[in-house]
Amino acid sequence: MPAPKLSVLLPVYNAERFLAQAIDSILQQTFAHFELLLLDDCSTDRSAEIIRSYSDPRIRYYRNEQNMGISATLNRGISLAASPLIARMDADDISYPSRLEKQLAYLQAHPDCALLSCWVRVITEEGELVRIDDFKPEYYYYNLTFECWMYHPSIVFRKAAAEQIGGYTVPYSEDFELFWQFSRRFKVHNLPEILMDYRISPQSLHQVQKKPEYDLAQHQQVLRNIRYYMGSTYRLSYSQIECLRHNPTPLLQEGSLHLMVECLQKLAVITKAIEQRDNPNRDPAAIRKAAYFKRRHILLAFARNLPYRKSVLLLAKSREWGLLYFLVHSFIKRRLKL
Incomplete structure (x- = not known):
């Protein structure tokens, strides 16, 4: 079998409610030459059973021997990825059918770009629209100093660049840290098109379960980011x-x-x-x-x-x-x- 042109990392932890919908949205992509790495961080619900119900040969299932957390799980996925291009996906979101095709086409046409995101529809658990953050792509670099402007499951990045910056390096606000480190050394971009639904649910770590930890981490990251430009004593x-x-x-x-x-x-x-x-x-x-x-x-x-x-x-x-x-x-x- 030829090597996949894209590796999709989908971490799973007690995600039974929306997991099948998320997996299906990847398997039904118009671009088909990918591998889907399902990374189970010791789920205790029906997540493993749902994953094992699929027979698609593009799926590779890995279960951690012990609970490792999101950053370590994703670093494991990066090391396991067989493609030089890696897409992220979460277990409660929905990728539109043309998402991978359009993001891959952009990265192939722009070899200097190392990290690419897209616009999303933010939805409730029931699928109702919350908002659409349709910010202009040219504003992302500036605003990444102050806030995590990209949605984690919307990104595609180059594996070699991720390895150069050390992958995921913090336990909380790991996405903001990753985007910041990418933007310091490589070209980043946002595709100005809605290509996925991003669901807010009680399982969202940064929104609900670990909100104080993520808020503190982001606050500290913003100060660090500003001092990168202004000096360590600012x-x-x-x-x-x-x-x-x-x-x-x-x-x-x-x-x-x-x-x-x-x-x-x-x-x-x-x-x-x-x-x-x-x-x-x-x-x-x-x-x-x-x-x-x-x-x-x-x-x-x-x-x-x-x-x-x-x-x-x-x-x-x-x-x-x-x-x-x-x-x-x-x-x-x-x-x-x-």
Whole structure:
């Protein structure tokens, strides 16, 4: 049998509810020359039984001798993969039929790209739409400094590049760490097309089961990422880091306009450092645009949650005259209607 052109890594741990749907979505791909590595991390439910019910020759089933956790399980999968290209998949998600074909075609046409993701539909357990994060591909590099912008099961990457960065190296927020390390040394990209459904469920480690651990790990990673550009002694408060992670609540609770303005000023300095740092993904114009939208998003979050007078003062201090005009105009219209 010829070597597969793509290896799909699908880790499994007590995933009986949606596992068959996830496996079927891979086996029914329009691109067929792949191997599907099902990596069972000592499940205690019917996961093994479901896997053994399949007879497709492309499936390779491995069960860990003891529970190893997601990072060690995926590293085992990388070492077992027979293809130089590796796709990720999770046991509760659904890949659209053309996903692997389209991602493989992009990577073959762009040999300098080492990591590729795609847009997803975020859905509930029942399959209802939650949101679609259809961000522009050119904004991913900048925003990966502050947040995990890629969905883990949506990625395809080059095995050799993953081995060069050491694979998965942390127990929590392992995907964010992997993407960050890829983006430091290799070209990364997002395919601007919805190619999978990403399900939020009680089995989601980062959403439910290990949320405090993942939140802490991501907070620490963001500080590390910023210091990569700004130096190891660069200081940010907990609230400011959270704000840059799209969580303005701690800064709003402190209620200090000075700290809010200072956070925006620090964002501008960090952006300049990112823009100037050599990197295979560096595009100064795209970085500036991504930073503009990030700043605007933060200011709108502040303005919507602050009392009117404080919102006006914040926008004035930040010299955001367009947003200030909109805020005052909206306030006057509401008053005239009373």
